Amino acid sequence: MDKYLIVGLGNPGDEYQNTRHNTGFMILDAFAKASNIIFEDRRYGFIGETSIKGRKLILLKPTTYMNLSGNAVRYWMNKENISLEHLLVVVDDLSLPLGALRLKASGSNGGHNGLGNIQSVIGTQQYSRLRVGIGNDFPKGAQVDWVLGKYDEEDMKTLTPAIDTSIEIIKSFVLAGVNITMNQYNKKHQ
Numbered sequence: 001m002d003k004y005l006i007v008g009l010g011n012p013g014d015e016y017q018n019t020r021h022n023t024g025f026m027i028l029d030a031f032a033k034a035s036n037i038i039f040e041d042r043r044y045g046f047i048g049e050t051s052i053k054g055r056k057l058i059l060l061k062p063t064t065y066m067n068l069s070g071n072a073v074r075y076w077m078n079k080e081n082i083s084l085e086h087l088l089v090v091v092d093d094l095s096l097p098l099g100a101l102r103l104k105a106s107g108s109n110g111g112h113n114g115l116g117n118i119q120s121v122i123g124t125q126q127y128s129r130l131r132v133g134i135g136n137d138f139p140k141g142a143q144v145d146w147v148l149g150k151y152d153e154e155d156m157k158t159l160t161p162a163i164d165t166s167i168e169i170i171k172s173f174v175l176a177g178v179n180i181t182m183n184q185y186n187k188k189h190q
Contacts, residue, residue: 003056004086004174005076006031009114012046012063020134021066021147023092023159027132027166028059034167044072055174058082069114070121077122084122088173089129090166091115092147096133098155099162103130103169103186105178128178130169132162 010016010025018026032039032048037059039046048059058080062072077087091112096102106126109115119125138146151159165185172181 005082008090024090066114070117087127093131094136098135099158100133
């Protein structure tokens with residue numbers, strides 16, 4: 001059975017819940033809820049498992065904190081023998097407007113500490129990532145406060161449909177592959 005590792009980036013702990021930096025966690029939580037998946041506290045992260053049409057999905061919310069996400073990704077890729085082509089990282093992105101979605105087959109970390117750590121630990125940037133826009137409506141020097149700030153009700157009106165679409169993108173990534181999924185979704189959600 002083909003296996004896929006779907007990683008939602010974020011920070012563990014109640015104080016980080018519903019913060020912009022935890023958008024990856026929020027999307028995996030929504031995916032799990034829609035599919036009746038229960039997360040278990042395992043090594044380096046919360047793990048949920050399901051399958052779609054004969055393909056096994058391992059959902060990972062690392063508990064290593066954002067800046068050490070690569071340790072969790074490497075551990076679960078090795079433990080489950082998952083190829084780079086079957087890795088998808090869901091990550092918040094300051095350079096995209098709130099709710100915009102961009103699937104990429106590879107690329108730089110764009111200054112994101114979580115992606116930067118994954119890249120350095122697994123030794124490549126040749127892995128797929130779903131970038132989810134969190135906007136950048138903050139004054140100079142206030143980036144940390146922005147990414148660790150919580151979404152408000154108004155934000156969620158924009159973000160909720162993007163979360164639903166992200167679930168579709170994850171399923172399409174698993175069933176159709178990254179290239180077909182990019183062609184299908186990137187044009188619609190700029």
